[in-house]
Amino acid sequence: MTLYLVKRLGVLLASTAAAAVVVFAFMALLPGDPAEIALGVNATPEAVAELRSQFGTDRAPVVQFLDWAGGLAQGDFGTSYVTGAPIGPQIGDRLGVTAVLVLGGMVLALLIAVPLGTFAAVHHRNLLGAAISVASQLGIAIPAFLAGILLVFVFAVQAQALPSGGYVPIAENPAEWLRGLVLPWLSLGLVQGAVLTRYVRSAVLDVMREDYLRTARAKGRGATGALWRHGLRNASIPVVTVLGLQLATLLIGAVVVERVFVIPGLGDLLLNGVAQRDLLLVQGVVMVLVAAVLLINFVVDVAYRLLDPRLR
Amino acid sequence: MSALLTVEGLSVGADSVELVHDLSFTIGPGERVGLIGESGSGKSLTALSLMGLLPEGVVASGTARLGGRDLVGVQEARVKRLRGSELSMVFQEPMTALNPLMRVGAQVAEVMTLHGRSRQDARQRAVELLARVRLPEPAEIARAYPHQLSGGQRQRVMLAIALANEPRLLICDEPTTALDVTVQKQMLELIAEVAPALLFITHDLAVVASVCERVLVMYGGRVVESGPVREVFTHPRHRYTEGLLAASRLTPRGTRLPTISGSVPAAGRFPSGCVFRNRCPHATPACETAPALTGDGHAFACWHPAG
Amino acid sequence: MRGRTNAGLLVGGTLVGLVVLAALVSFFWTPHDPTLVDAARKLREPGGGYLLGADKFGRDTLSQLMVGARTTLYVGIVAVGIAALVGTPLGLAAGMTPRGWLSELIMRVNDLVFAFPALLLAVMLGAVYGAGTLTAMIAIGVATVPAFARVARAATLQVMVTDYILAARAAGRRRTAIAVRHVLPNIGSVLIVQASVSFAIAILAEAALSFLGFGTRPPTPSWGRMLQESQELLFSTPRLALWPGLAIAVAVLGFNLLGDGLRDHLDPKLSRIRGGEER
Numbered sequence: 001m002t003l004y005l006v007k008r009l010g011v012l013l014a015s016t017a018a019a020a021v022v023v024f025a026f027m028a029l030l031p032g033d034p035a036e037i038a039l040g041v042n043a044t045p046e047a048v049a050e051l052r053s054q055f056g057t058d059r060a061p062v063v064q065f066l067d068w069a070g071g072l073a074q075g076d077f078g079t080s081y082v083t084g085a086p087i088g089p090q091i092g093d094r095l096g097v098t099a100v101l102v103l104g105g106m107v108l109a110l111l112i113a114v115p116l117g118t119f120a121a122v123h124h125r126n127l128l129g130a131a132i133s134v135a136s137q138l139g140i141a142i143p144a145f146l147a148g149i150l151l152v153f154v155f156a157v158q159a160q161a162l163p164s165g166g167y168v169p170i171a172e173n174p175a176e177w178l179r180g181l182v183l184p185w186l187s188l189g190l191v192q193g194a195v196l197t198r199y200v201r202s203a204v205l206d207v208m209r210e211d212y213l214r215t216a217r218a219k220g221r222g223a224t225g226a227l228w229r230h231g232l233r234n235a236s237i238p239v240v241t242v243l244g245l246q247l248a249t250l251l252i253g254a255v256v257v258e259r260v261f262v263i264p265g266l267g268d269l270l271l272n273g274v275a276q277r278d279l280l281l282v283q284g285v286v287m288v289l290v291a292a293v294l295l296i297n298f299v300v301d302v303a304y305r306l307l308d309p310r311l312r
Numbered sequence: 313m314s315a316l317l318t319v320e321g322l323s324v325g326a327d328s329v330e331l332v333h334d335l336s337f338t339i340g341p342g343e344r345v346g347l348i349g350e351s352g353s354g355k356s357l358t359a360l361s362l363m364g365l366l367p368e369g370v371v372a373s374g375t376a377r378l379g380g381r382d383l384v385g386v387q388e389a390r391v392k393r394l395r396g397s398e399l400s401m402v403f404q405e406p407m408t409a410l411n412p413l414m415r416v417g418a419q420v421a422e423v424m425t426l427h428g429r430s431r432q433d434a435r436q437r438a439v440e441l442l443a444r445v446r447l448p449e450p451a452e453i454a455r456a457y458p459h460q461l462s463g464g465q466r467q468r469v470m471l472a473i474a475l476a477n478e479p480r481l482l483i484c485d486e487p488t489t490a491l492d493v494t495v496q497k498q499m500l501e502l503i504a505e506v507a508p509a510l511l512f513i514t515h516d517l518a519v520v521a522s523v524c525e526r527v528l529v530m531y532g533g534r535v536v537e538s539g540p541v542r543e544v545f546t547h548p549r550h551r552y553t554e555g556l557l558a559a560s561r562l563t564p565r566g567t568r569l570p571t572i573s574g575s576v577p578a579a580g581r582f583p584s585g586c587v588f589r590n591r592c593p594h595a596t597p598a599c600e601t602a603p604a605l606t607g608d609g610h611a612f613a614c615w616h617p618a619g
Numbered sequence: 620m621r622g623r624t625n626a627g628l629l630v631g632g633t634l635v636g637l638v639v640l641a642a643l644v645s646f647f648w649t650p651h652d653p654t655l656v657d658a659a660r661k662l663r664e665p666g667g668g669y670l671l672g673a674d675k676f677g678r679d680t681l682s683q684l685m686v687g688a689r690t691t692l693y694v695g696i697v698a699v700g701i702a703a704l705v706g707t708p709l710g711l712a713a714g715m716t717p718r719g720w721l722s723e724l725i726m727r728v729n730d731l732v733f734a735f736p737a738l739l740l741a742v743m744l745g746a747v748y749g750a751g752t753l754t755a756m757i758a759i760g761v762a763t764v765p766a767f768a769r770v771a772r773a774a775t776l777q778v779m780v781t782d783y784i785l786a787a788r789a790a791g792r793r794r795t796a797i798a799v800r801h802v803l804p805n806i807g808s809v810l811i812v813q814a815s816v817s818f819a820i821a822i823l824a825e826a827a828l829s830f831l832g833f834g835t836r837p838p839t840p841s842w843g844r845m846l847q848e849s850q851e852l853l854f855s856t857p858r859l860a861l862w863p864g865l866a867i868a869v870a871v872l873g874f875n876l877l878g879d880g881l882r883d884h885l886d887p888k889l890s891r892i893r894g895g896e897e898r
Binding site: 290 | 727730731733734735736737738739742743745746747819823826827830831846849850853854857860864867868869871872875876
């Protein structure tokens with residue numbers, strides 16, 4: 001296990017480094033010189049050259065990359081060419097907001113999917129089980145941002161019970177913070193919950209056919225008891241794999257949902273950065289999101305091993 | 313001496329198809345009975361109906377009593393208490409019968425805590441049981457996960473689970489079919505030694521001969537012949553038993569291997585009357601009427617018996 | 620079981636057929652010019668030649684939806700095409716040499732690409748080349764390659780241990796010949812299912828990208844942008860969000876059901892025989 005952990009950690013670091021190369025190379029292709037853009041068309045060549053050396057964009061790409069990547073390793077994302085503000089703290093602030101959004105959505109999705117999916121599997125032969133399957137199919141067909149728009153229509157426009165957007169920091173007003181997050185959480189959680197319900201259902205269905213469940217019943221357990229004691233942990237193994245993939249999807253879904261609800265998270269920062277052609281900022285945010293996906297994959301792989309003794 | 317298990321008029325069916333028809337037999341205390349038949353004969357369903365573990369949509373009727381307690385047509389909550397304590401079962405496939413995520417010892421202990429033993433007591437006794445089924449280093453095996461054991465070892469663990477609460481009847485459904493030949497023999501000897509009373513299901517005549525005292529031959533969901541193993545195997549009366557024995561006998565080189573012509577029909581496709589008549593070389597129009605299972609001790613259901 | 624399988628195929632096929640039909644018809648006929656801006660028809664209520672009404676620029680909603688179907692299918696076909704054409708050979712190669720360095724390399728690169736979701740790729744591509752239908756299609760396609768490669772690899776690994784492949788290898792057939800003649804036809808059904816599911820995901824991605832302004836540019840109609848434009852009018856004219864939202868849901872549902880239906884239909888493992896003695 002320790003050996004695996006070390007190896008897997010190595011893979012994580014190597015892929016993060018490779019991802020950094022890809023992100024940097026991509027952005028280096030960007031036409032236009034940040035210094036020229038910053039100073040406008042009327043700038044003197046001398047001023048541009050000076051700004052260039054200030055930005056460090058006059059150096060060879062390899063040097064620039066090493067400088068940027070070296071900074072990243074220490075949590076330094078550089079300074080924006082456009083606003084002149086350091087990027088790291090901005091990303092730090094926004095990351096917290098997005099993380100709350102994503103984790104809340106995931107928790108909600110699990111709260112929906114685990115009971116519903118299990119129920120649908122146990123009752124797969126009757127109407128209610130089939131109804132859950134149909135409902136989850138419909139849920140999957142609705143993208144998170146569309147769910148957001150529908151929820152705004154129902155809860156903000158019709159019922160006027162919740163805000164249609166905006167974000168209040170928790171330190172300012174915890175109650176408003178919560179009210180503002182309800183609809184974004186629901187947008188992400190309902191859709192992901194629908195996706196997960198299907199996976200939970202099929203995992204539980206598979207487990208229900210397993211011989212060891214029959215063994216458990218032969219020991220004197222009822223069908224439900226056998227499923228609880230022996231089925232759910234086994235069923236959780238494939239679900240954990242999917243959970244990792246979904247968490248990555250959710251992270252990206254959050255970018256769009258932030259736009260729907262005007263929430264100042266990473267997605268908002270990223271899209272603003274693109275709009276303002278803030279190269280280094282976009283580079284930084286993309287890197288953080290990609291690293292988050294890689295980290296999630298790492299955690300899932302390790303969790304997988306912990307759950308299944310056959311892989312230890 | 314009164315019987316331990318009494319089965320009377322047991323039928324098992326799914327939808328409108330009858331899979332086991334009007335089965336009656338008894339097992340005395342300490343008796344070892346073989347239930348033999350090809351796949352599709354209904355032998356596994358018979359066992360599962362006694363355990364109350366029939367798959368969804370399959371229903372049993374008739375009566376089966378174990379020491380005065382009903383097993384068929386009773387509420388699940390009541391049969392549940394008997395499973396694993398009064399009667400227990402070892403299945404065919406040892407590789408998949410154990411929970412892969414749980415230590416072996418815990419899986420043996422579980423069956424005891426379920427029926428009222430304290431956790432600590434059960435854990436200790438689990439190791440003793442593993443020793444009883446002749447697993448070397450039982451304490452270490454108890455800490456292992458199923459995937460770390462061989463098929464034969466896993467089947468011994470299943471046997472330990474089955475024996476844990478000193479049941480009155482042990483049912484084994486092809487317990488050695490999935491094992492290596494060398495392991496099979498040891499396993500059979502162990503089962504014969506530890507079983508309180510035994511219902512042993514198999515398609516293998518040699519296995520029945522080595523383990524059981526009495527045999528029931530099933531075909532098409534019915535018992536077609538029953539009696540002491542030695543007698544049935546040396547003087548088979550039903551034509552199906554006769555064919556089965558002939559097919560299993562080792563034949564000298566060059567002679568044609570005798571087989572039963574045709575194959576076992578699908579469930580619900582057996583002929584009316586004698587279920588074997590469409591494959592029987594001795595069938596006559598008389599066989600269109602179902603023969604009854606008659607005879608004391610050695611009974612058979614055939615209009616044109618052999619010998 | 621059988622009945623449900625057919626129901627999935629039937630409903631999925633019908634919904635997909637509906638979207639395809641709308642797209643095909645839009646080439647020859649739409650009720651109005653979908654891009655025609657007319658202040659006189661601004662936010663026109665449904666009815667009288669404008670079945671679903673008009674938007675804030677006076678553009679006919681139904682006509683936009685029809686041409687939007689074209690955009691959706693176009694992006695889906697190209698994206699899934701890229702993913703299938705690149706992902707299948709990679710997965711095939713990795714599956715046929717499971718212990719080789721090539722397999723290792725392919726799967727590692729695959730994992731790396733997997734860390735770049737379609738949205739991020741589209742944002743990056745958009746930042747460099749300017750956002751549009753093309754960058755969206757490429758981004759979605761590239762982001763879908765890993766899924767195809769994984770599925771193709773897993774299916775190939777299964778096929779490689781079957782007797783007929785072993786026989787072909789024992790007979791000394793060349794690897795590429797085995798791949799094309801024996802493996803590919805046998806993993807075809809898996810790939811078709813994957814294509815259908817990927818199509819649904821591509822539609823979702825395209826809608827999200829257009830919603831964010833990283834997809835199809837105006838004036839070409841797209842469902843995602845229709846939604847984005849409708850958002851500010853949600854309080855006054857919610858129907859503008861309803862129709863494109865419904866269109867997206869119908870298309871995604873259709874491709875998902877089609878994929879599931881095909882899977883049940885093509886995969887013999889899932890159509891288990893009912894009853895029988897041994898369970």
